Amino acid sequence: MITRTLYYQTAALGIATILISSIIMLSGASPITVLDSMLSGAFSTPDQIARVFSTLSPLLLCACGLMFTFTAGLYNLGIEGQIVFGAIATMVPIRLLENSLPPALVILLAIAFGTAGGMLWGLFAGILNVYGRINEIFAGLGLNFVADGLALYLIFGPWKRPGVASMSGTEQFGEVLWLPTFGNTEASPVALAIALLALGATLLVLRGTYYGLQLRAVGYNLRAAYVLGVPSVRQLLSAFAICGGLAGVAGALQVLAVFHRLIPSISSHLGYLALLVAMLAGTNLWLLLPIAFFFSALNIGSLQLPLSLNLESSLAGVMQGMLVLAVLLGRGLSETNWLDKISVLRRNV
């Protein structure tokens, strides 16, 4: 069975590669050059490498969070809103206490608030899903709009810069509150450590704990898990809360380590990207880190496409999407028993 899946997956990846290459060639470039320029765009200067890592941290956090909801059988498309609300919550202690508490304490509080904010937003989606019987996808998307709207309201309203009402965000806060970085780059060891810690915890919880086992049971078969005595509602809500919490940390990092203020698109769409990472990894947690790293590199490297090849940098998104689609398709097809299908067709004809 494993070899069969592997066979399909390899074939799927091959097809994805061919498709991606043809798209690149259709837009008038050579796939090799594109790959080369993306890789060099991601790894040729310390700044770029640092940027790959500073994108990796929130991406990995979100992907870890999504492993909890995926395990519980949920599609938490609300993760974007959870990042945004986490980022908004992060700003609260910063704005209130920036000048009255020691910076380290403010940063800690900010991360704690971000976590709690994301968790709250995740729980909202969960409550709508479990008690309101709204599909979690729609609940999540709805809450994304609400969180976005709230961020915009704050940026244009109560939190706007004096005399300014602009999409460009709130006033930057003092450098003492920025997370420390590696040298003069953007990568923060603190952010990276948090992300790796989250990855380790995710591995431990999902693989080793009774909670993780119950979560898997709920995800595979809600009804049977309930009949077997697993507290399903609690499991579902906690998966939402954990995912939201991790997304909230990601939002806090976006604020504290990357943008140093609240901007309207504070999530940088990393939540959606993390969904792709999580889908690509499937149930294999060990794949999270390499995939997230690869996607971060693609994202950062894609800036080179307009710069040196006159190509849209959204090509990176096309490549990522294509990969995920191909792998999912391969996985789906490998689970279908074609011999059965064909014989059923024959009998019916």
Next chain:
Amino acid sequence: MQVELQHISKRFGNVHANDDVSLRVEAGTIHGLLGENGAGKSTLVKILSGFLSRDAGTVLLNGQAVEILTPADAMRLGIGMLHQDPLDFPPLTVLDNFMVGRAGRWLINRRQVVRQFRQLADQFGFDLDIHAPLGDLTVGERQQVEILRLLSLGVNTLILDEPTTGISAAQKQALFAAARQLASQGKSVIFVSHKLGDVNELCDRVTVMRQGRVVGNLEIPASDAQLIDLIFGRQLAPPIKPETTREALALRLERVILRSDRLHIPIDRLSVRQGEVIGLAGLEGSGQQLLLQLCAGLLRTPYGTVQINGDEMTQRPYADYLRAGVAYLPADRLREGLIAGLSIQEHIALRYPPKGLLVDWPETLKRAQAAIALFNIRGKPTTKVERLSGGNQQRTQLALLPVPQNLLLLEHPTRGLDIESTLWVWQQLMARCEGGTAILFMSSDLDEIMQYSDRVLVFSGGNVSEPIEATKLTVERLGQMIGGRFEEASV
């Protein structure tokens, strides 16, 4: 329209659902189709209406051989089926449902459709609000809408599959009147039922099926004894259950009501003692499952009380039932009982919450190995349950039952198992009874019910019998009750 089926055969795996079945329904007649659970009636009418494809045989309409591969083929040829559970769209209005399935037109002249609907409804004396959402209608009214829809599509042969369960007496009379009217117009009606009275009242002829074959073809009227003899065709197996019943009550129900979309079954009182086994007999979907789920705490009763081992359990959450030692084994093992995707040892681990946060995998592995040995499961601790055979899945389910156990609720405990496994499963269950566990189980195998029950409840047509001692049951009595004749049988 004259309908003739010749030498129809259909297999599902090892089961011969239809074995060389031949049947002729003359135009202008109402033809009954009788048989117990699994006799092959449903398979036969599903083949005729295009929901199943036959393995062998011929279908003739007015003497012409036809191919029916899909329900749409059947409709084109004028064959329509009224399903036991209506295949309709409750959120849509009566009118919308009536219009569903009209082929070939982009634009529908609603006014014309309304006129047609009213005309048909008047013809049969159906009183229906055309603009009401279908979901607000009773089962009987929904049937009427479906019949009108089928007729408006030009049906010449109407198949009624167990249509009289869950509808009122008046609705039943209206239905029968409509069937007779259709027959008088030269159409043919096939009436699938298990109710002796209904068949005798409505049909012109009746065909009786047993174990996939036609065993009799009678003119109506026919006597109950004659029909029951054909339906069952044998004496029941004698009870072999050892005496395990104790004095103390394991379960006590008072004035509860089993409710579903189409059923409303009051049970005034039911007491089950420790160690006792109650078999639930009857056609599938007659309410046996509702009773099991009610006792398991998965369904609520609107009134009345549920007591388990003397503890008041009414309206308590499911988790409390689990703590009270109640276990429920669903028939659909992979949908409700086991978790496809998890292995045997992961199921075992779920059953034993650890003291800390982490699962003790070495300990779990030991437990799983012990369970596999004890319950004779063909699989490894790491085998995913969906890869096990049906018998081994059932063994796994049994292995997961906690000990001690006060009340065990089983749906089809041995369905799909070979004889050896069946015997083994009942051995295990009897051992539980020795230990004081009370068992309620439903089965479509009457022999199983007779052999292992202390008492039997018979479910039929929205009613449930008083508990009957298994030793006092005869095939005649059981057949009459399943056939809906409680009065005669209770004598």
Next chain:
Amino acid sequence: MNFLGKSPLAAFPLLGRSRILWSALLLGMLAGGCATSTPTANTTSPTAGESPAGTTATTGEPFIVGMVLVGPKNDAGWNQSHYEGMQAVVQQMPNVKFEYIDKVNPADRPNVTGAQVADDLIAKGAKLVIFNSDDFKDDALETAKKHPDIAIIHASGDYAWKEGKNFKNQPNLGNIMARMEYGKMMAGCAAALGTETGKIGYLGALINDETRRYASAAYLGARYCWENYLNRNPDDLEFKVTWIGFWFNIPGKTLDPTKVADDFYNGGYDVVMSGIDTPEAAVQGKKAAAAGKPVKFVHYDYKNGCDLAPDICLGVPYYNWNVPYGEAIQKAMAGTMPNQFVWLAPNWSDINNPQTSMIGFLPGKALGDKKQYIDQLIKGMGDGSINLFTGPLNFQDGTPYLKAGETATDQQIWYLPQLLQGMEGPSQ
């Protein structure tokens, strides 16, 4: 050109398996989020064929100038004027190589900041980096601090203005801006000369010092011409500002400028002035005019803006960015850091000279014979006889801005805290 940037809704076939279906939807959303269909940036340098051999180009490595553009380079507005200004510089200075990235904003490039783009441009060898939006002020400062040997120019900022409020004393950071308030006065004048209803709509971007300054200047120009050339009562002139929230439309985040322009035209505002980077005022005006409405527009930023709808164009105040950029590049090549605040007035003797005047004003066809009044205004402003920032002027809330006879200082003009009395619309 895709002005509206509406995301194309990606249609995926329903694949049956819900996991795949949802993934497909998700991918669709991602694609929708990323794909703005305008073609984008790249590198332009004097192509080998055109660069005259034997000139300075042969003296060695080209001097690379990098630019971070906030919007698309072909927006027929602010960004295009920057882009084409640099192209003009490259034409004249063959030794200069131009590298840029456009659409650097949170909507088009969600995971990219201006400072990051600058890092990459510098990694590619840029010795001078230009940020073209007020929004980049923090990025420009960050980049300047991080790369002290690179010349950084922030167009429209004030961090290098010693007399300004926000002076940062960063030796390699300079600001360049034009005194576009003059252009806006001409534009406002043209609007007043063009309106029949006496209602002028101003399609504003986000709200800050710069935009308040320009909207107010436009109002002053309009009122002056309304009163002095048309001899009308200034109280009869309506001047309404609607801010969309950013320099161009970001679906879902800003007001839709198309809709705002339509609302103006449909609401009796027969002249709409553009204060944003993109040409919705022109495009929607053209549609309204085609439908028989007697409407006109005043464009902004881009010299050829009237070409969008020549018949109803009242004129366009525009930038010649090649003027200051050429000079700054020359200085940088000579090793001088651009740590100055450059705020250039037009070359009053010939405001439309592309080599000497950073701002110009091209009157449109729709102005007809009223063009003479614009010329009068320009002449008056040029010789100093007309200074519209002269008191008495009040702020919108009635508090005094300039006393009678008092003229505004540079600081009072740059940091205009409110719109002026007589204008409708929020001040912040």
